[in-house]
Amino acid sequence: MTPDEILTELYERTMEGNAPRVLELTKMGLELDMTPDSILFEALIPSLEEVGARFERGDYFVPEMLIAGRAMSGALDVLRPLLADTGAETVGTFLMGTVKGDVHDIGKNLVNIMLEGAGFQVIDLGVQTPPEKFIDAIKEHQPDVVGMSAFLTTTMPMFKVNIHEITKAGMRDDVIIMVGGAPVTQEYADVVGADGYAADASTAVRKAKELIAIKRAK
Ligand code: B1M
Numbered sequence: 001m002t003p004d005e006i007l008t009e010l011y012e013r014t015m016e017g018n019a020p021r022v023l024e025l026t027k028m029g030l031e032l033d034m035t036p037d038s039i040l041f042e043a044l045i046p047s048l049e050e051v052g053a054r055f056e057r058g059d060y061f062v063p064e065m066l067i068a069g070r071a072m073s074g075a076l077d078v079l080r081p082l083l084a085d086t087g088a089e090t091v092g093t094f095l096m097g098t099v100k101g102d103v104h105d106i107g108k109n110l111v112n113i114m115l116e117g118a119g120f121q122v123i124d125l126g127v128q129t130p131p132e133k134f135i136d137a138i139k140e141h142q143p144d145v146v147g148m149s150a151f152l153t154t155t156m157p158m159f160k161v162n163i164h165e166i167t168k169a170g171m172r173d174d175v176i177i178m179v180g181g182a183p184v185t186q187e188y189a190d191v192v193g194a195d196g197y198a199a200d201a202s203t204a205v206r207k208a209k210e211l212i213a214i215k216r217a218k
Pocket residue numbers: 045048049050051052053055056062063065066067068069070101102103104105106107108110111146147148149150151152153154178179180181182183197198199200201202204
């Protein structure tokens with residue numbers, strides 16, 4: 001198969017949620033020296049975007065979204081070491097979690113992979129993270145940055161709740177708080193009182209580094 005054929009089939013099979021074939025095609029692509037970035041940005045992510053569009057139109061339902069998500073996660077497991085293994089020095093500690101009420105984790109995991117690749121130590125609290133879990137983890141790990149992901153308009157308000165609880169616990173000035181996720185915007189991040197926002201994983205890495213540099217310079 002040519003790289004173009006692999007990308008086309010990856011896009012289709014991810015949409016169908018054919019996890020074994022997606023895994024196979026991902027490995028075939030890497031054997032052909034295709035970059036992890038091209039597999040990710042030219043096939044897997046566009047495919048999930050189309051899955052979301054079909055869900056919105058009522059052509060797909062939750063089970064289709066679920067199996068497409070699983071197929072993407074399987075490919076991410078293969079790509080993870082390649083995306084993360086840059087040998088960069090540790091630049092800071094990043095505590096990350098999807099907020100309470102939200103089970104989406106593919107986007108969060110991708111941000112984590114990119115952060116690790118850029119030299120961050122990432123502590124992942126997983127999905128459905130309640131405020132008290134963020135607070136306990138801040139006490140335990142004393143991270144430079146606390147990152148929160150929300151993928152639903154109904155769970156975005158948890159940013160404000162979490163930030164309020166972190167402030168009440170007296171830890172707001174100790175950490176940089178970043179937020180992100182598909183429906184989140186810079187305006188929303190400003191309204192909830194976050195220090196930073198990023199629309200995608202690579203911007204999240206750049207923003208985190210910028211914010212840490214500013215804080216350390218103070
Ligand atoms: Co859900 N889902 N889902 N879903 N799902 C969306 C998010 C949706 C947009 C689909 C749609 O309608 N078009 C929609 C949300 C609408 C809204 O609120 N605005 C939606 C819905 C409605 C739902 C349910 C409510 C459906 C239902 O039950 N009726 C339900 C909610 C469950 C819950 O959480 N309580 C639900 C369930 C699911 C599945 C479990 C089936 C599955 C999740 C599987 C998983 O994550 N393990 C799923 C999936 C797969 C999707 C779509 C199709 C794909 C999400 C994804 O992984 N995208 C999604 C449609 C879409 O996004 N277009 C959809 C790829 C990923 C790489 O991108 O997540 O945007 P993204 O992450 C990016 C950025 O957001 C950013 O960087 C990432 C990488 O570049 N980013 C950050 C993320 N976190 C960041 C943090 C940062 C900075 C940047 O700093 C800290």
